[in-house]
Amino acid sequence: MQAAILYTISFASALGFLLAWRLSQLLTTYARRRFFSLLSKWAVYTLVWPRLRGSSDISIAAAATVVFLVTGNVVGSTLAIQGRAALSLRLARLCAINSVPLFLGGRTNYILDKLFRFSAKHSYLLHRWVGRISIVQGIIHAVLSMVQSQFDLGKIELALLVVSSVIIVFSLLFIRRRVYEIFLGTHSLASMALLVLLWLHTDKRNILILCCLSIGSGLNFMQKIIWLSCLIYQNMGAGPPCEASVLQLDNQILQVIIKLKRPITVESGQYIYLSIPGLRSLGMSIFEWHPYMVAWSNVDDAADNSRSMTIVLFIQPRRGLTKELGNMHQEHGSKSRWMKAIVDGPYGSSDLCSLGDYDKVLFMADGIGIAAHLLSIRSLLLAHNDRTARVRRISLVWLVESKDQTRWALEFLHRLHDTDTLQILNIYLLLPDENEGASVGQQVQFNTGKDRIYTDTSKLDVEFWIREEWKAEAGNMLVTMCGSPQFEVLIRKAVCLSGYDIALRANEFQPDLGYSTLS
Numbered sequence: 001m002q003a004a005i006l007y008t009i010s011f012a013s014a015l016g017f018l019l020a021w022r023l024s025q026l027l028t029t030y031a032r033r034r035f036f037s038l039l040s041k042w043a044v045y046t047l048v049w050p051r052l053r054g055s056s057d058i059s060i061a062a063a064a065t066v067v068f069l070v071t072g073n074v075v076g077s078t079l080a081i082q083g084r085a086a087l088s089l090r091l092a093r094l095c096a097i098n099s100v101p102l103f104l105g106g107r108t109n110y111i112l113d114k115l116f117r118f119s120a121k122h123s124y125l126l127h128r129w130v131g132r133i134s135i136v137q138g139i140i141h142a143v144l145s146m147v148q149s150q151f152d153l154g155k156i157e158l159a160l161l162v163v164s165s166v167i168i169v170f171s172l173l174f175i176r177r178r179v180y181e182i183f184l185g186t187h188s189l190a191s192m193a194l195l196v197l198l199w200l201h202t203d204k205r206n207i208l209i210l211c212c213l214s215i216g217s218g219l220n221f222m223q224k225i226i227w228l229s230c231l232i233y234q235n236m237g238a239g240p241p242c243e244a245s246v247l248q249l250d251n252q253i254l255q256v257i258i259k260l261k262r263p264i265t266v267e268s269g270q271y272i273y274l275s276i277p278g279l280r281s282l283g284m285s286i287f288e289w290h291p292y293m294v295a296w297s298n299v300d301d302a303a304d305n306s307r308s309m310t311i312v313l314f315i316q317p318r319r320g321l322t323k324e325l326g327n328m329h330q331e332h333g334s335k336s337r338w339m340k341a342i343v344d345g346p347y348g349s350s351d352l353c354s355l356g357d358y359d360k361v362l363f364m365a366d367g368i369g370i371a372a373h374l375l376s377i378r379s380l381l382l383a384h385n386d387r388t389a390r391v392r393r394i395s396l397v398w399l400v401e402s403k404d405q406t407r408w409a410l411e412f413l414h415r416l417h418d419t420d421t422l423q424i425l426n427i428y429l430l431l432p433d434e435n436e437g438a439s440v441g442q443q444v445q446f447n448t449g450k451d452r453i454y455t456d457t458s459k460l461d462v463e464f465w466i467r468e469e470w471k472a473e474a475g476n477m478l479v480t481m482c483g484s485p486q487f488e489v490l491i492r493k494a495v496c497l498s499g500y501d502i503a504l505r506a507n508e509f510q511p512d513l514g515y516s517t518l519s
Contacts, residue, residue: 062122066129073098073133088144091137096198096212098134102127103195103216110226113347131171135164160197166190181288195220227344234262235342244276244341246325252401253368253408254325256292256313258341263309265346266297268355268376269507272345274313279324279339286342294346295371296378296412314371355380356389358503359475362465364491366399369482372507374412376480381419392424393473397465399430399487406431417450427453430460462494470500482507 058066076094081087113123142161146153153161167190170176176183195217202209235242242261246254258274266272271293279285296312317323355361355376363373377396383389400406406429413427427450470477479502481491488506495504 062125065126069129069133073137077137084144084148088141088148091141091144093206093208093212095134095137095141096202096209098130098137099198100212100216100219102131102134103191103220104223110223110230113349128171131167135168138164156197156201160194160201163190163194163197167194184289185287231342231344234260234264234344237261242341242343243338244274245338252316253405254315254317255408256315256325258311258313258343259338260309260311260343263299266294266311266375267346268379270294270346270348272311272343272347275342275344276325276339277342285324289344291347293372295374297375314368316368354505355478355480356383356391357476358391358478360393360469360473360477361391361395362469362477362479363394363396364399364462364465364479364481364483364487365397366483366487367401367405369484369487369507370398370409372482373480374409374416377416377425378419381416381425384424385419385421392475393469394420394425395465395469396425396427397430398428399460399483403431413453414450417452420452423452425452428465429453429455431455431457460490462490463498466494466498466500466502470498470502476501476503478503478505480505480507 073094077087077090081090138160142157145157166186170179170183170186170190195213198213199217202213204210239261240259242259244256244258246256248254256274271291273289273291275286275289277286279288292313292315294311295314298310298312300308300310315325317325361380363377365373373396377394380389380391380394384391398409416425417427466479477500479491479495481488481504492504495502
């Protein structure tokens, strides 16, 4: 009977999937594009809870995923349960099942990143919530086991509780944000210790839990081997080492120039992990790894047919590694000092495919958020010149925090201007008034040096820019943004209330996230 029911469910599911696929083929291209555009705008980029400092945005889609996870685990834990012993065993099994994706890792997950193209923002969100659910299930299982055995805990069980407590304490937002480097180290060590203790604690007769632990351990080991092999290949071997130099651009921005040991393929929207061992005594900075989005890349062909590659990062110094980078520049003044660096990556999927499907793309940024757009715009321009992207109009609106901020970015804006041989790019710099410090004031005399780089001193009006870009030329339109939470809230509201069929996209790395490329 059970086999018949299982076959019926499987057959009905396959038939339903086939019908849904055939129905999607009947839809026109415009209908599909409009449906997914509206779905993206209202589900993915409409926020339920704006991000806190060091956390992530909770959109409608993200909130629905979290509710689905919690509800599924609650129902799975309590459905048809009879007695504490059955509940304890069910929780142990669910905890083991949830632990499988957790042991894939969070920082260097090649399986999710390279194979499934899972974004870092969504990966971290799921990692945190699945981890919370798994920890809660494990703790309740431990409490029920203590009650059944009248509080007779062994050494392994006690160690499991201690390690779980360490993971919980250091994962709290206000602690994780303040001691981020310590959090990364303790989280990795505690996770490995937890995996070993689970092997020692598990009853060898429980096949399901043993299978989950085997799969989790195997995936963790495999991705660690892949990560270590790629790291050694990129940074070791004959020839000049990978080096980094820091330049102070203004009071808030650092430019880090990295000469890579071997050229790598860096696409727009991708990021690397950077470590500079010499920043601290005894090379202790080798344990400090921060992700930074690649703002620019150059490949030079040498006379001996070899190729050298340089990548550029823009960083806003705060604490930890970024603060040490600022101190390094202050110690050496204007002299450029090259230090040995270790580069891990690149990670993340290219955003060129999503950008190239639109006729008009409006890039909006404030402050250092411009760093997330430079390489994307260049890739889009090159694709347009090669006739591999449909885009016909590109606009960049940049709200700068001071006139000095435009000095360091102007070099890269000029390069974008010169790359635009078909003249589809317009750049608008919203310059603040020097006296009032806001984007309102007297006319600012500033020569951009290019005919399609404009300055504007009027107050930021997001609705105006969206409306003008929408009317400028026929075709579908995308707005992509990167900046402070307040800046992005204005753009989200303007797009959702505009009434236009405009797609919206937020950069996954934000200036105030703990794992940010820009922090």
